[in-house]
Amino acid sequence: MVKISSKKVVSKKISNELIRCVQRVLKNAYAPYSKLSVGAALYCANGNIYTGCNVENSSYPVTMCAERIALYKAISEGERNFLLLLLYSPAVDRILPCGACLQVYAELAPDILITTMNAKKEFSFYPLHTLISKPFRLNR
Ligand code: THU
Secondary structure, three states, X not given: OEEOOOOXXXXXXXXXHHHHHHHHHHHHOXXXXXXXXXXXXXXXXXXXXXXXXXXXXXXXXXXXXXHHHHHXXXXXXXXXXXXXXXXXXXXXXXXXXXXXXXXXXXXXXXXXXXXXXXXOOOEEEEEHHHHOXXXXXXXX
16 A cells, blocks of 8 residues: 555555556647646546546637546546546656646545656645645635
C-alpha cells in the first residue's frame, strides 16, 4: 500500500494502473495550438477509473482540459464519489489544474486528492481545498 495522505491510501497496483492510464490517454490529446498534451486519470471510490485528455479548438476558449473531461465522463456515467485524480504532462514538471478545473472539482469532487507526476515519476499531492480554499458557491 502507498500512503498518499493522512486519510487516503491506494495500493501499488492501483497507482501503477493510474500511471498507465495517464500515459496512455495523453497520446489522444488534441493539442495542435499549445502543443501541450495532458492526461488525467480519475479514481472513484468504487474502484472505477475514468481518463481524460485535453481537447483544443481553433476557437481557443472552448478548449477543454484533461481533468474536466475525465470528471464529466465519470459524472455522466453516474459516478459521485471520487478519491484521487492523477495528472500528467511530459512537458511540465508536475502540472496543476487551472482555476476553471479547480472550481468544477470543488463542486463535484470536493474531497478529492490531486496527484501530479512528472516524466521522472516524481509525485506531488494536494488535497483539493489547498489549491482552492474558497470556491464560488451559489447561496440560494
Ligand atoms: N490543460 C489541461 O488539460 N489541464 C491543465 O491542468 C492545464 C491546461 C490544457 C489546456 C490546453 O489544451 C493546454 O493544456 C494548454 O493550456
